[in-house]
Amino acid sequence: MSFRVMMVSLVSGLLFGFGMMLSGMVDPAKVIGFLDISGQWDPRLAFVMGGALLVFAPGYWLLVRRRQQPVLGGAFNLPTSTILDKKLLLGATMFGVGWGMAGICPGPAVTSISGLNPAMIIFLAALLLGMKIAPLGERLMVKQTT
Structure with a gap:
C-alpha cells in the first residue's frame, strides 16, 4: 500500500471518527433512542445518516460513475450482484439484532475505543471473533445444502 493511500485512509478515518464523536453517535443511548420508535424516539441519527448521504451521493456519482x-x-470494488439471497438476509438480520442489542454500530464502536470503555472493548472483541468464525458458519451452511 502506497504512502498516499495510507494518508488518505488515515484522514478519511479521522474525519469519520471526528464526525461520529461530534454528532454524539458513539453514545449507545442515542442509537437506542433512534431505534426506539414506539417510545422516546430520537431522530438525530437519521439526520446524521442523511447528512452522510448528501455528501456521499454526489461524490459517488461524480467519481465512480465518471471515472475508469x-x-x-x-x-x-463495486458489488455486481443484486440478488437478495438467504445469506444476505441472514447476515443483515444478525447485524441488526447485534446493533439493537448493543445500541452501537461497528464504526462508532471503533471510534469510541479511544475512551477505553470496557463495554466497547468487549463488543469489539466479540465483533472480531464473529468475523473470524463467520467463514466456518458459511462452510457449514454450504455442507448442509449439498
Missing part, C-alpha cells in the same frame, strides 16, 4: 479507476489507482 479510483483517484489513487487500482480498481473500483
Whole structure:
C-alpha cells in the first residue's frame, strides 16, 4: 500500500471518527433512542445518516460513475450482484439484532475505543471473533445444502 493511500485512509478515518464523536453517535443511548420508535424516539441519527448521504451521493456519482479507476489507482470494488439471497438476509438480520442489542454500530464502536470503555472493548472483541468464525458458519451452511 502506497504512502498516499495510507494518508488518505488515515484522514478519511479521522474525519469519520471526528464526525461520529461530534454528532454524539458513539453514545449507545442515542442509537437506542433512534431505534426506539414506539417510545422516546430520537431522530438525530437519521439526520446524521442523511447528512452522510448528501455528501456521499454526489461524490459517488461524480467519481465512480465518471471515472475508469479510483483517484489513487487500482480498481473500483463495486458489488455486481443484486440478488437478495438467504445469506444476505441472514447476515443483515444478525447485524441488526447485534446493533439493537448493543445500541452501537461497528464504526462508532471503533471510534469510541479511544475512551477505553470496557463495554466497547468487549463488543469489539466479540465483533472480531464473529468475523473470524463467520467463514466456518458459511462452510457449514454450504455442507448442509449439498
